[in-house]
Amino acid sequence: MELQTELAGRPADEPGAGTNLAVDTAPATLDRFRQVRAQTARLASCLSDADATVQSMPEASPAKWHLAHTTWFFETLVLAPFLPGYAQFDANYAFLFNSYYEALGTRLNRASRGMLTRPSLGEVLAYRAHVDAAMADLLCAPLAPERLALVDLGIQHEQQHQELLLTDVLHLFASNPLEPAYLPGAPLPARAVVSSQEDGFAEFAGGLLEFGHAGPDFAFDCEGPRHQRFLVPFRLALRPVTAGDWVAFIADDGYRRPELWLSDGWAACQAENWTAPLYWRCEDGGWTSMTLRGRQPLDPAAPVGHVSYFEADAYARWRGLRLPTEFEWEHAAAATAPTGNFLETGALTPRGPAAGSASASPAQLFGDVWEWTDSPYVKYPGFRPLPGAPGEYNGKFMSGQMVLRGGSCATPQSHIRATYRNFFHPAARWQFSGLRLAGDA
């Protein structure tokens, strides 16, 4: 369980999400750059070349591709324009490892990422080393703030891909009948369940409130601008919906009653034969789920994950409730410290609440599972994408996707904040995606 230890071994005094990046010097940025880059390599360290190469579905990417694409980002957007004399590692990589930036030329068809048995994992790691060295050159001298901001964007970008690397590997391993474990070894003991939290709600008065990111810290363009919205009074569950809750939904024919589902959701449920969350299986001994630790018995106290928005919405309707809007969620989370079961705990699976954590405020808002909201991913009033290629990062996906909030057990802690907006298509299930109930007050 070496990896787990390493992930968990991060020093307590490491700067977190609150770090004020605007006054960062280049050396401080270099420090963060190195830590994040090393973390990515650590996550890939238990994968074989084959593991790192295969693409298990068009929506997923091979680990090798994540390793190279994040590197390409620095090479293309930072080193090529800003480091005089920088020598490109391999001219072909611009084509192979561009994801979707139309402004940066043609690129490999997304569904063909799994054809890249070459370059080998070793060559990709050499590419990383080459770029890391050049970045160290660049960052050992002062850098204009707008250039530092691009480096920061690259760091945040890499953290996003750390999570995707893990969820894509999980999907790959779950597609293999052998169901290999990314992190072999004994399952974690569940943390003690705090029963008093069950089914409670916190009440919020609403009103004309402020939302979105402001200030000097890093945030993605889609998190701003900060703006006012009017919320009517609402209530929000004290805890996420658990795997145990979900078993009751299944038992009550939740997957067989169209009246609980959105029309598109019911169509997806039928077309893909959903009868439980992704990776779940019911066998003699009860429910199990494929995890990064291999197939494991279900922990009924852990937040349910790997459900689509459509399933989350149907569950809420079954309960006579609804999902929160992203603004209700953000309002509730704004007063909470973004701590929880993140990547660094090394658990790599959602877990029940820690003993003694009962409170009148919503708990586990951060970490464990991303929480689907009832909000489509659209622009905030006054939204302006970043100029140039980075402007393609978020804005062009503002159609057909739903916002998730709070981060998961695969999210780096320093990557998250209350205003953070993740987004996926409503039928997507391979992320650590769960839900929390809400209702009108």
Place this chain on the structure above:
Amino acid sequence: MELQTELAGRPADEPGAGTNLAVDTAPATLDRFRQVRAQTARLASCLSDADATVQSMPEASPAKWHLAHTTWFFETLVLAPFLPGYAQFDANYAFLFNSYYEALGTRLNRASRGMLTRPSLGEVLAYRAHVDAAMADLLCAPLAPERLALVDLGIQHEQQHQELLLTDVLHLFASNPLEPAYLPGAPLPARAVVSSQEDGFAEFAGGLLEFGHAGPDFAFDCEGPRHQRFLVPFRLALRPVTAGDWVAFIADDGYRRPELWLSDGWAACQAENWTAPLYWRCEDGGWTSMTLRGRQPLDPAAPVGHVSYFEADAYARWRGLRLPTEFEWEHAAAATAPTGNFLETGALTPRGPAAGSASASPAQLFGDVWEWTDSPYVKYPGFRPLPGAPGEYNGKFMSGQMVLRGGSCATPQSHIRATYRNFFHPAARWQFSGLRLAGDA
């Protein structure tokens, strides 16, 4: 041009959208019922049995199906429960003509609606007569308000299908290489263009405002409840984008520049080879468009129609602007009388503004073309679907669709209001769907 005359011949004193339905008596409802039912029959009167039978794509329905389904609605939701001794016209029709109500039993697969060469158009008209007679029986006596409300829902439902009947017939006729005209005869002269309107904007101060339907008049459940929202200052174009405007977009390679498009929009544009609005063709003599009057030269002053949300969004980005939210649109429209080029003008095609209509307020908000907004179709705070089967009418479609506002040249005038929310998938193009630009103030 008989049909055109008939559509236009509606008496001026007919009660419009403002009628207070709540104090309606059953006889007054019967009067409206008869007018709407007769209008539907009139719209179908120039179709042959074959025209009325064929389904040109899964999203469209045959005219015969519209005629029967609207009738089924009254039979199933009104006559069967409320008219003692009502004799069902044909037991098979419950299966054939249910659209999507899960609560009302199994039904014909949507894509198979075009298989119904039997019952014939004549039999469907007999079905209509049978139900009309029974409805007259029911409505000649007092009826409980909640029952009257269901009749009203059926009337509004039928008006929606009047528009769909026309757009589906247009799609069918456009799928025929002969391009027959639904309404043969000479094209309408264009109304005079008011050049002073070009490119102007009205400014709105925003603030904490009210939206949605309230009060006793009819509205769909999704239009309420009335609630507060905060709008930041914005501006809204004085007129819709015209066909002439769109020609400039095409000429500037609007359909070939990915940077103008949402990611899903660009994918749709590529997959379906969009190079102009649906039904447009460029020939020697310039651009033409298939219309309900057959293929016609483009009127550059008329609002552009048959564009998808994705195209509308790309156009706005090309102009450095954006689409309005549905709330910006509603706020601007709230002060305007819902008059315009609706079904009753008999034009059946969008037209340029009438002479003398220049003003400092947005014009042509109503009629001509539905205007795509930037708002996904989601529930308002506190939304509650109607109880029972009518609750499937709107709520279950609140996923993946965008709101359009204002009605079109195929919408009955009495059907529209400022709070009316139409919705379609963002790639849909076969409706009379256009756009109006907006921007931050």
Place this chain on the structure above:
Amino acid sequence: MELQTELAGRPADEPGAGTNLAVDTAPATLDRFRQVRAQTARLASCLSDADATVQSMPEASPAKWHLAHTTWFFETLVLAPFLPGYAQFDANYAFLFNSYYEALGTRLNRASRGMLTRPSLGEVLAYRAHVDAAMADLLCAPLAPERLALVDLGIQHEQQHQELLLTDVLHLFASNPLEPAYLPGAPLPARAVVSSQEDGFAEFAGGLLEFGHAGPDFAFDCEGPRHQRFLVPFRLALRPVTAGDWVAFIADDGYRRPELWLSDGWAACQAENWTAPLYWRCEDGGWTSMTLRGRQPLDPAAPVGHVSYFEADAYARWRGLRLPTEFEWEHAAAATAPTGNFLETGALTPRGPAAGSASASPAQLFGDVWEWTDSPYVKYPGFRPLPGAPGEYNGKFMSGQMVLRGGSCATPQSHIRATYRNFFHPAARWQFSGLRLAGDA
């Protein structure tokens, strides 16, 4: 049952398949032309415009299209080149009603044939009358033999479409939940079963034999040239496999045992959920089948129809036997008069054998159902397609299809002969297609 009477009312002395066309005069050809054209119109006479317009699947064509396409054939290949001053009926029809002749210009996409609500059935009948009149003009004077041969090809072509018109209408009516009957009225009484025929085989010695068409009579190019082949000794069942036989196959899990099926056949069976022949349904009272007379109880003595080659092949393997090659079939049929239950009996459904028909020779080789053979449809040694557009008639389909022999209850009697090669894809089920068992001697 008017149509049935008319179909059956053909005078006994009408020239049959044996007519020596080579010495035909134009007037004799005109006589045959008129009879065949009138028969087609008769077959369409009980269809509404809607019935005649809808296309129930891409492989099927609307009746109206059959009516027009057969007419287009005469107009394009005969009248336009050979009748001076012939005035084309409608210039658009060349595009609408060309089937697949690349040499004759672009044409409507096959899957769009069902979009043609216009021209109406009446207009298509007027087209037929126009062409019939012109053909009468042409054929009242002597015509060069190679031109007469083209007329003959058109007549044979039209007879093929008579059968397709019926099988396509059956598919359409079976796609309608109401299951209307093409030929309403009481079912035919089954002819008496001759039990002595059951399971018997006739033995054939094989040897170096001749196959294929030769001589002056009409035949399609693919039936020749006449050539030698060596057959090893074989045996051929005295009767086709019956519906009753097939019930036993179903009961013995024939549709659930992969070892009985070809690999592609098993894939089709799984993908399309085959559990019985097309149109069969098992209800309380036992098996029924949709027929041109509506849904009818299964006649266990009638030859099974609406099975694919893959099903026929699986059935034979289940019986430890095989299908005959087309040459085994032809050899057995060469000595038999081509009489049987053809279109002219008016039954329009396969039937059990007539009383007293027991014999030591294979019976029912002609009529009732086409019999799948084990022979792919490929060219005979020395095959040469016809010159020009008629060369596209057969040769270009010699890939991926299997030969069927003997004609069916929907085949005009004068159209069939022992050398006739019909062909369909091995998964096709909507024809009157059955089988007869064979084995090594």
Place this chain on the structure above:
Amino acid sequence: MELQTELAGRPADEPGAGTNLAVDTAPATLDRFRQVRAQTARLASCLSDADATVQSMPEASPAKWHLAHTTWFFETLVLAPFLPGYAQFDANYAFLFNSYYEALGTRLNRASRGMLTRPSLGEVLAYRAHVDAAMADLLCAPLAPERLALVDLGIQHEQQHQELLLTDVLHLFASNPLEPAYLPGAPLPARAVVSSQEDGFAEFAGGLLEFGHAGPDFAFDCEGPRHQRFLVPFRLALRPVTAGDWVAFIADDGYRRPELWLSDGWAACQAENWTAPLYWRCEDGGWTSMTLRGRQPLDPAAPVGHVSYFEADAYARWRGLRLPTEFEWEHAAAATAPTGNFLETGALTPRGPAAGSASASPAQLFGDVWEWTDSPYVKYPGFRPLPGAPGEYNGKFMSGQMVLRGGSCATPQSHIRATYRNFFHPAARWQFSGLRLAGDA
């Protein structure tokens, strides 16, 4: 170029295709077993774990899968039943590595073979070693002839997979924009072209002849029984169609003239945008092709490869000729020694004829490229599949495929013979598949 040397380094006195297996002792079989197994391992020796894992299309399999599946064949069909006390290597492998044997239980979906990043290549090689050792145990003692026959079947089976391993790797590497070479290094010099061979034909008198395998040597069940057929006189080209010939076909718009193509072929050509053989590209310097040696300039004298049956057929029609039947081919080849450019030459690409090889007989019948014939793959008269699971080897694929003859540059020489029938779907292009022209005499 180590691999090339090794492939070519096979001792001259090795027993070839003519070896009389029936009198083989088990030790002799063991010797052949070891040689073939070692050859497979050698072919995989230049692949990384990633190279050996990825599946580039559903029709192709990963190299690792070939390595394991051939091993599974011996384990399941030989060791498990015949070697007392044999310990299965891994119980999961029966599921993972069964290809299509319904009789041997459920198996991994074919399109999921590429998900197996585990077991690793190393584990698969260990599996091979485990089975090889057990086979050595089994074969060091006398074995009943019917058991020896199964071992032989396994050896032949493995040789088939040697060729597939190479063609699947080529497809994988061609799917990678980097186009890595399986066998890096300089291209082979072309063998001298013998111009006198161009366009010549050999004449054959035909008659009642014998075809198919007979006698004690190994052959697949589908090659028999030996039987008589009557051939009419024909002629067969002295050499295969070359890449240079094909360039002329392209230049004459061969890919744009529907009249040259079978109907299904034209549909495939359009749907897949064929404009040249698979792997060909036209660049500034002329035509190149992706090969196992990387992208190489086209050798105009080498037989054209990577064409489908549909292309081969169109080419022949363009030349006013046709493809030979498999029987014409076999008759011509029966008198020829099966020598040529096979796997053992190490060329791994088709080549022009060797100097001095001109003759009046068809040359290059064996090796270089498989030659498409005009014969669908169907059973011979009296065909009986092997009993049990091996009966699924050939018979169940006798639908929708065409026969190819003669072996290719990737076929082991000892695997081929004149009666050998290879078969692929008519649109398949990833094999070394070419053609030779034929005509009526």
